[in-house]
Structure formats: C-alpha cells, structure tokens
C-alpha cells in the first residue's frame with residue numbers, strides 16, 4: 001500500500017511571541033500544505049495578524065523556527081487596504097505585478113473594471129479592500145496571506161470573491177484570517193483556532 005505524503009510548503013515549529021511581556025503566541029506549530037485554503041480564526045487581539053506578519057517576515061518570533069524553501073515567495077493583503085493614495089486603482093495593482101493587462105483582468109475579477117482609473121479616496125472601504133485583494137493576487141507568489149479580506153463586502157460580492165479565491169488556491173496556498181465560521185467552513189480545508 002502506498003501512503004500519499006503531503007508536501008508542506010511552510011512549517012512553523014514552537015513559535016512564541018510576546019509584546020511587552022504579554023504572551024501573544026505560545027508554542028504555535030503548524031505544517032501548511034502547498035496549495036488549498038487554510039483559515040485562521042480566534043478572538044480579536046489573540047495574535048492572528050501577528051502570526052501572518054511572522055510568516056511574512058515582517059515580525060520576528062521570540063522563539064521557534066520557520067521552515068520554507070528560500071525561493072518560496074509570499075504575497076500579503078493586509079488587514080488595512082494600504083493603497084498608495086495618489087495613484088489609481090489600476091496603478092496600485094500594476095505596481096506590484098508590472099503587467100497592465102493582468103492588473104486590469106484582476107480588477108475585473110473583483111468586479112471593479114469600471115473603477116480602474118479611480119483614486120483610492122474615490123472608492124468605498126469595500127472597494128479599496130478589493131483593490132488590495134487584486135493587488136495581492138497579482139503577485140506571482142506561492143503563498144498568499146489574506147487578513148480579513150472579505151470583511152467589508154456584501155453577501156453577493158463575498159460569494160463572487162470566494163470563487164476567485166478557490167480558483168487561486170488550486171495552484172498556491174492561501175492562508176486567510178476570518179471571523180466568519182461559515183466562510184471558514186465553506187472555503188478552507190483546515191481551520192486553525194488561535
């Protein structure tokens with residue numbers, strides 16, 4: 001009998017992180033597959049964003065190890081949209097992928113084709129979040145981190161975005177933070193509760 005061994009792209013072992021002596025992550029360990037969707041859940045302030053920041057290398061853990069290949073690339077849609085305010089939605093995406101056609105196609109996918117030339121200040125919160133999502137997806141990365149990416153969307157828009165994310169997850173890993181258990185159960189193959 002052959003046993004299929006899962007190929008892990010990212011292995012976290014015993015990650016610990018404190019801020020001002022307050023423990024946020026304590027011996028967190030997890031092995032992430034190379035594709036699919038993994039959801040991270042937990043109450044506000046429990047360390048979800050900190051965990052994504054540590055995975056992205058924006059924050060250093062106090063203890064523990066992160067194993068991944070040196071050529072594994074990571075893209076990140078932050079909890080805040082973090083768009084450049086003085087350039088259009090299209091340029092905000094284009095500046096990450098350097099491919100105007102791809103940027104346009106992604107904005108179309110997130111239902112923003114008519115808003116390519118708008119500045120971030122001319123868009124709603126949910127629209128800005130979708131530009132940020134399109135920007136994260138535009139990068140040819142192996143792992144995509146999504147921090148509450150669907151939070152400001154209405155139901156129909158969320159359903160549409162879920163399809164986009166599911167499609168993307170066939171070939172790369174998506175790690176998403178959410179407070180919505182239905183969303184996590186519908187989308188993710190595994191749910192991490194912090």
Ligand SMILES: Nc1ncnc2c1ncn2[C@@H]1O[C@H](COP(=O)(O)OP(=O)(O)O)[C@@H](O)[C@H]1O
Pocket residue numbers: 019020024042043044045046047048049050051
């Ligand atoms: N740079 C920082 N300095 C001090 N405390 C921080 C910092 N970043 C996060 N924290 C604290 O760590 C805890 C977890 O934060 P965070 O990871 O943003 O939570 P979550 O995303 O689960 O809501 C919070 O108590 C927060 O105040």
Ligand SMILES: [Mg+2]
Pocket residue numbers: 048049050079147
């Ligand atoms: Mg957070």
